[in-house]
Amino acid sequence: MTRLGMFANAEVPTEALPSAEHVDWQPLHPHFTPRLQVGVLLRVLVFAGIGAGLHYGLATGGLAVLFRAAPLLPTVAWAVFGVISLWALLWPMIAVPYRGYAVRDRDILYRSGVLWRSVRAVPFNRVQHTKTDSTPLDRRFGLANLSVFPAGGGAHKIRGLGGETAEQLWVYVSARIEAEAAGAMESGVGEPA
Amino acid sequence: MSASRPDYGVWRRTSPFAVVFFLGATIKAVAGSYLQLAASFGAIAYLTRFDFLSRGSWPWAILLVVLAIVAAALLRYWFFRFKLEEDRILIRQGFVKRTALDLPFDRVQGINVERSLVDRILGLVTVRLDTAGTATAEGRLPAVNTELADWLRTRVDRGRRGKRASGGEGRRERPLGEEDAGTEDLARLQEGASTPATGEVLVRLTNRDMLRIGLADRKALVLAGALAALAQAAEPFEEAILGVLDGLQTAVADLGTLSQATAVILVALAGLLLLFLAVIIGAFLRHHDFTLWRQGTAFRSQGGLLTQKEVVVEAAKIQQLKLSQNLVLRWFGRYRLEALPAGAMPVPGGENPGNLEIAENLTVPLLDGSAAEQMRRQMFGTEAPRLTLLPASPDFMRVSPYYVRALVLRSVAVPVLGGAVFTLAQWGPAAIASAPFAAWCFLWLALSGLIGLQSWRRCGYLHDEEGLASRRGLLGSRVDAFLFRKVQDVTVKRSPLQRRTGLATLEVQLSSGVVTVPYIARDTAAKLRDYILYRVESSPSPWH
Numbered sequence A: 001m002t003r004l005g006m007f008a009n010a011e012v013p014t015e016a017l018p019s020a021e022h023v024d025w026q027p028l029h030p031h032f033t034p035r036l037q038v039g040v041l042l043r044v045l046v047f048a049g050i051g052a053g054l055h056y057g058l059a060t061g062g063l064a065v066l067f068r069a070a071p072l073l074p075t076v077a078w079a080v081f082g083v084i085s086l087w088a089l090l091w092p093m094i095a096v097p098y099r100g101y102a103v104r105d106r107d108i109l110y111r112s113g114v115l116w117r118s119v120r121a122v123p124f125n126r127v128q129h130t131k132t133d134s135t136p137l138d139r140r141f142g143l144a145n146l147s148v149f150p151a152g153g154g155a156h157k158i159r160g161l162g163g164e165t166a167e168q169l170w171v172y173v174s175a176r177i178e179a180e181a182a183g184a185m186e187s188g189v190g191e192p193a
Numbered sequence B: 001m002s003a004s005r006p007d008y009g010v011w012r013r014t015s016p017f018a019v020v021f022f023l024g025a026t027i028k029a030v031a032g033s034y035l036q037l038a039a040s041f042g043a044i045a046y047l048t049r050f051d052f053l054s055r056g057s058w059p060w061a062i063l064l065v066v067l068a069i070v071a072a073a074l075l076r077y078w079f080f081r082f083k084l085e086e087d088r089i090l091i092r093q094g095f096v097k098r099t100a101l102d103l104p105f106d107r108v109q110g111i112n113v114e115r116s117l118v119d120r121i122l123g124l125v126t127v128r129l130d131t132a133g134t135a136t137a138e139g140r141l142p143a144v145n146t147e148l149a150d151w152l153r154t155r156v157d158r159g160r161r162g163k164r165a166s167g168g169e170g171r172r173e174r175p176l177g178e179e180d181a182g183t184e185d186l187a188r189l190q191e192g193a194s195t196p197a198t199g200e201v202l203v204r205l206t207n208r209d210m211l212r213i214g215l216a217d218r219k220a221l222v223l224a225g226a227l228a229a230l231a232q233a234a235e236p237f238e239e240a241i242l243g244v245l246d247g248l249q250t251a252v253a254d255l256g257t258l259s260q261a262t263a264v265i266l267v268a269l270a271g272l273l274l275l276f277l278a279v280i281i282g283a284f285l286r287h288h289d290f291t292l293w294r295q296g297t298a299f300r301s302q303g304g305l306l307t308q309k310e311v312v313v314e315a316a317k318i319q320q321l322k323l324s325q326n327l328v329l330r331w332f333g334r335y336r337l338e339a340l341p342a343g344a345m346p347v348p349g350g351e352n353p354g355n356l357e358i359a360e361n362l363t364v365p366l367l368d369g370s371a372a373e374q375m376r377r378q379m380f381g382t383e384a385p386r387l388t389l390l391p392a393s394p395d396f397m398r399v400s401p402y403y404v405r406a407l408v409l410r411s412v413a414v415p416v417l418g419g420a421v422f423t424l425a426q427w428g429p430a431a432i433a434s435a436p437f438a439a440w441c442f443l444w445l446a447l448s449g450l451i452g453l454q455s456w457r458r459c460g461y462l463h464d465e466e467g468l469a470s471r472r473g474l475l476g477s478r479v480d481a482f483l484f485r486k487v488q489d490v491t492v493k494r495s496p497l498q499r500r501t502g503l504a505t506l507e508v509q510l511s512s513g514v515v516t517v518p519y520i521a522r523d524t525a526a527k528l529r530d531y532i533l534y535r536v537e538s539s540p541s542p543w544h
Helices: A002-006 A032-060 A064-069 A073-098 A136-140 A163-186 B018-047 B058-079 B117-122 B146-165 B181-190 B207-216 B219-233 B235-255 B260-287 B327-332 B369-380 B402-427 B435-458 B496-501 B522-538
Strands: A100-103 A107-112 A117-123 A127-133 A143-150 A156-162 B081-084 B088-093 B099-104 B110-115 B124-130 B140-145 B200-204 B291-295 B298-303 B308-314 B318-325 B335-341 B362-367 B460-463 B467-472 B477-483 B487-494 B503-510 B513-521
Touching: A032 A064, A032 A073, A032 A136, A032 A156, A064 A073, A100 A163, A107 A156, A117 B522, A127 A163, A136 A143, A143 A163, A156 A163, B018 B058, B018 B140, B058 B088, B110 B117, B110 B146, B117 B124, B124 B146, B140 B146, B200 B369, B207 B260, B207 B327, B207 B362, B260 B362, B298 B362, B308 B335, B308 B362, B318 B327, B318 B369, B335 B369, B362 B369, B369 B477, B402 B435, B402 B496, B402 B513, B435 B467, B467 B513, B487 B496, B487 B522, B496 B503, B503 B522, B513 B522
Parallel strands: none
Antiparallel strands: A100 A107, A107 A117, A117 B487, A127 A143, A143 A156, B081 B088, B088 B099, B110 B124, B110 B308, B124 B140, B200 B291, B291 B298, B298 B308, B318 B335, B318 B477, B335 B362, B460 B467, B467 B477, B487 B503, B503 B513
């Protein structure tokens, strides 16, 4: 009865629907790019250490024959490593500006991708739960990540928010989820036949 | 009928025959986790030529393993106890890691029942309580008697109805020990324990249908592959087989009427016949006497020859309908329908994928077009009346022809590049410019062009105000249909090619999986996305 009472079937002019095309995209925190670069740098250093060890081991060990046979091999390997590392270090500067999020009254949007661009929208009344987390490196830069879990599986993670922003968003999203759940309760959670 | 009212508040064990169930479960677990280990040990033993057989200790090792498994099964049986209470069932299990499951009846979404041959002889069933994802442990009761299963079923059914009657306020309050369970349960029980289902029969399959299911089974191909692999592995027995074949051949030659080629054909035909026999027997085993009922708000299917399986899915829990047709089914003019319930739901507060409960699909292995449409109307109710599940429907709209280009690029670029690298490494740069390489590239291009064109022709979508259907396929075809209000999230994707041509791909996440509509106009995709969001966000009814 309650549902029938609330039910209305006004025609929806599709042009009048709020569009997710032209929303006010919020950029990620300015510290996020350097944080990603530091992360890459740490990994590059680790790999460089392993590479140097390997180089030394091979040059002095039993495989020195190989080095004499192909004297260019280590130079080429290090050059490839250097190019890849440089690219990985520069990539965040290109990619981060393409990422952004927008919080609306009823859903949260997240866009990403430089070449393959995608915009994902999660309605609040489909979110199961939400959480924030941060690695030690994130905290050094004052950053945190927000994850939103819809029931379809696959968390929807927004990385690189300011610590306070993440906390505020978490509070907002949690409140919205609760409000939506309460709204659903009021209008009757009866399963339709 | 004393069993119609089980004792409340008493911890009990299931029938001792449950040991068989636990034995199976233990063997499965051991096989799952230790098989790789055993295989690597075997490989090491083989490589090091370590001769187990001559050491004399291996029978003891095997005996020890068997004893350990039996002991584990016995222990698991002994520590598996359950208790019925007025509004809930409690299950305690495990001897190393103990788990306690407390399951209120109004949280149970459906009860699935499985009867193996042994179960059926002894009048027992295995009950699975389906809980729409909030369960962290399995609600499975092995080898309980039929009366208890029926009682549980009526109890859960009533819990659901009670929940609706009280407007979602939760379970109906009933004083402990009240006897109103009696009449309804008794009426049900008197209908007979083995056929508890009443209500409208939607689909019933005959023996001829079993034949069709068997012939259309994809496993026929897999089996053929397995046979081929077996033939490879049978090399050591080659001589014996050749001997038999020789014998056959001389017999054939003795007949004097058949040539050697005919003999080969005969052997192949016999193999094929055996294969078909196997898949048809398989179809009988799984789906014999398959029946689908509508029972109140739920759909219930039952089928199987030796092991009878029963699946119950609430209409409200169905997220997506999948109608598929492979070449053989197309020849028969039949389809296969799957109703996908909410699955893989994350447990609140936990991220452990082990906590995901996958609900069972309701599958109708064979049905014709009109039955499929009837099923859609039954399962979607009055919603989305203009959708269709039939892939041949003229209502489906084509996607952009650029889809062909994208598919060809995707399937050509990698093999051609790989081929070029391989050619370069193998025969040097001169070979790249050679005629064979060009011919290979051309052939590959032509083939992927054909595949791309056919995929594009199969690809289509169709929507009305309340739902969407997406058609895909290459040789066969598949239609996925869902209601907008069941959507979890929506993504619009644009590749570089799509951005140049004003196109986009719409990706819709449901609790049962992802449905994609590729290469539609960017405006259409954006509008559809906004409209789906509007339907989801303004929908007063829950999605499961």
